[in-house]
Amino acid sequence: MEAENKKLDQFTKEVIQDAGLATPSVDFLANVMAEVSKEKVPVKVYKPLINKVGWLIIGTLFLIFSFVLTRFSLGFSILGDWDLSSLMLEKHEINVxxxxxxxxxxxxxxxxxxxxxxxxxxxxxxxxxx
CATH class of the missing domain: 1.20.5 (Single alpha-helices involved in coiled-coils or other helix-helix interfaces)
Incomplete structure (x- = not known):
């Protein structure tokens, strides 16, 4: 078994010495960099879920809804006896x-x-x- 390993070791040494060292071409680095620069990297663009116009519409609807609820009484209410017009600050005169x-x-x-x-x-x- 030892003899076979020594023969195999000697054979691999001879093959490696015969093959020699490979040296890259003079333009190797330039060629690699040219290939790398050809690859396109996808650019991530930030896109919000709700854009500025959407926020403007949401804010406007919120203001209109709160104004209507506090200023007008429709005669009926989902909330029962709650009168949302009583939330007006003029009636309470809160001083902070x-x-x-x-x-x-x-x-x-x-x-x-x-x-x-x-x-x-x-x-x-x-x-x-x-």
């Missing part, structure tokens, strides 16, 4: 006193949130382009 410090805090928080949203959306759109 917010300290000026809280107002400043909410104002600056709103500004920072808007800045963050714009920065994140720009970064997200750039990542989709790449």
């Amino acid at each position: 006193d917010i300290p000026i410090t809280y107002a400043y805090c909410f104002f600056f928080l709103l500004i920072f949130v808007i800045i963050q949203i714009t920065m994140i959306s720009k970064r997200f759109s750039r990542s989709l382009e790449n």
